Amino acid sequence: MNINLTMIGQAIAFFIFVVFCMKYVWPPIMAALQERQKKIADGLAASDRAARDLELAQEKSAKELREAKQQAAGLIEQANKRAAQIVEASKDDARKEGQKLIEQAKAEIEQERNQARDALRAEIAAIAVAGAEKILETSVDANKHSEMLDKLAAEL
Amino acid sequence: MAGSASEYIQHHLQNLTYGKLPAGYERADGSVMSEAGWTMAHNAREASDMGFWAVHVDSLGWAVGLGALFLILFRMAAKRATSGQPGGLQNFVEILIEFVDTSVKETFHGRNKVIAPLSLTIFCWVFLMNLMDLVPVDFLPQLFHMMGLEYMKVVPTTDVNVTLGMSLSVFFLIIYYSIKVKGVGGFVGELTLHPFSSDNFFLKVLLVPVNLLLEGVSLLAKPISLALRLFGNLYAGELIFILIALLPFWAQWALSVPWAIFHILIITLQAFIFMMLTIVYLSMAHEDSH
Numbered sequence: 001m002n003i004n005l006t007m008i009g010q011a012i013a014f015f016i017f018v019v020f021c022m023k024y025v026w027p028p029i030m031a032a033l034q035e036r037q038k039k040i041a042d043g044l045a046a047s048d049r050a051a052r053d054l055e056l057a058q059e060k061s062a063k064e065l066r067e068a069k070q071q072a073a074g075l076i077e078q079a080n081k082r083a084a085q086i087v088e089a090s091k092d093d094a095r096k097e098g099q100k101l102i103e104q105a106k107a108e109i110e111q112e113r114n115q116a117r118d119a120l121r122a123e124i125a126a127i128a129v130a131g132a133e134k135i136l137e138t139s140v141d142a143n144k145h146s147e148m149l150d151k152l153a154a155e156l
Numbered sequence: 157m158a159g160s161a162s163e164y165i166q167h168h169l170q171n172l173t174y175g176k177l178p179a180g181y182e183r184a185d186g187s188v189m190s191e192a193g194w195t196m197a198h199n200a201r202e203a204s205d206m207g208f209w210a211v212h213v214d215s216l217g218w219a220v221g222l223g224a225l226f227l228i229l230f231r232m233a234a235k236r237a238t239s240g241q242p243g244g245l246q247n248f249v250e251i252l253i254e255f256v257d258t259s260v261k262e263t264f265h266g267r268n269k270v271i272a273p274l275s276l277t278i279f280c281w282v283f284l285m286n287l288m289d290l291v292p293v294d295f296l297p298q299l300f301h302m303m304g305l306e307y308m309k310v311v312p313t314t315d316v317n318v319t320l321g322m323s324l325s326v327f328f329l330i331i332y333y334s335i336k337v338k339g340v341g342g343f344v345g346e347l348t349l350h351p352f353s354s355d356n357f358f359l360k361v362l363l364v365p366v367n368l369l370l371e372g373v374s375l376l377a378k379p380i381s382l383a384l385r386l387f388g389n390l391y392a393g394e395l396i397f398i399l400i401a402l403l404p405f406w407a408q409w410a411l412s413v414p415w416a417i418f419h420i421l422i423i424t425l426q427a428f429i430f431m432m433l434t435i436v437y438l439s440m441a442h443e444d445s446h
Contacts, residue, residue, distance in 0.1 A: 022237025
């Protein structure tokens with residue numbers, strides 16, 4: 001067990017190794033480790049942010065869906081109203097048209113009746129005269145009795 | 157296996173020593189040194205007679221080689237370090253670095269750029285030096301014997317010079333940081349005014365030698381215990397491997413395998429303890445504990 005220069009040699013080697021380790025080994029590896037730690041932390045933060053964004057987007061899309069539904073409901077209601085209006089209007093038109101047609105028909109009927117009545121009247125006078133002739137066995141001078149006949153015809 | 161058992165053991169525990177022999181020294185082969193000079197020791201007596209002016213070439217060579225291996229490996233990983241997906245080597249290096257970094261941060265709360273790389277160097281280097289203990293005890297010495305080198309001790313941490321070299325470096329760091337953080341006055345005060353203190357000035361002066369003795373011993377005990385703990389564990393482990401190697405070759409595995417498996421624990425644990433105590437001592441040097 002001799003204590004000798006080996007001790008000093010070992011101390012010198014130790015010093016050189018520590019300095020080398022301190023300068024060229026420790027810093028780059030530590031830097032890489034810290035950078036990776038930072039990367040992982042950033043990644044986690046980003047994923048958190050993405051999750052929050054997703055939630056926001058979902059909320060937004062739900063809101064928009066709701067609005068769209070409301071809008072669609074409004075449109076349908078409007079359309080229904082408009083349809084009802086159109087139906088109502090066309091019913092009105094139809095009613096008016098019908099009324100007009102009925103009135104027209106009535107007028108025509110009236111006219112026809114008047115014509116028929118006039119014709120009848122003329123004929124009835126002739127029939128009455130003929131009847132009277134048969135009864136009286138004489139001819140009735142139409143001209144003489146025209147006044148009476150007209151009166152009769154007017155009473156019909 | 158040449159010679160008796162004790163010769164075998166002593167041969168295994170002898171370092172390859174290169175040192176200075178005085179003029180007129182009678183060498184192992186009977187020749188006499190005509191003048192003082194540096195030479196390779198041929199036996200244990202020559203090695204011990206060289207005194208302080210000698211170098212254990214094998215210890216130092218293996219220690220520097222293993223330290224270089226550690227640094228080359230880690231430097232490769234550091235050069236290719238990426239913050240993206242790490243490769244196998246980088247993963248391994250990062251695990252070690254994180255482990256050391258956590259140990260340092262748990263114990264040492266100040267700001268110091270040296271302590272973490274210092275701890276990493278200690279842990280990996282001591283671990284690698286201890287690991288040489290698991291190489292079969294005759295394997296490398298036999299190989300070097302064939303290459304013409306008489307002695308070869310391959311586990312640097314079984315050489316007390318190596319462990320003392322490291323622990324004394326740590327000791328100087330302790331003193332350097334104590335003085336840097338607390339100032340010379342603070343450091344001297346820490347050594348002389350505690351643990352016994354008094355409000356009476358006269359009594360205080362009287363207690364200075366007592367305190368100095370207590371604190372001085374506890375300060376000096378730090379590097380000595382650091383070095384001797386590592387040395388003792390590994391030396392004992394190596395010795396047991398050598399003893400097992402004395403058994404017949406067909407019986408050795410029954411003892412050497414369990415001991416080697418157990419030794420894996422000791423190797424790691426001793427490297428960890430050396431690192432951890434270094435951190436603790438340096439963090440104590442940074443704190444004003446009193």
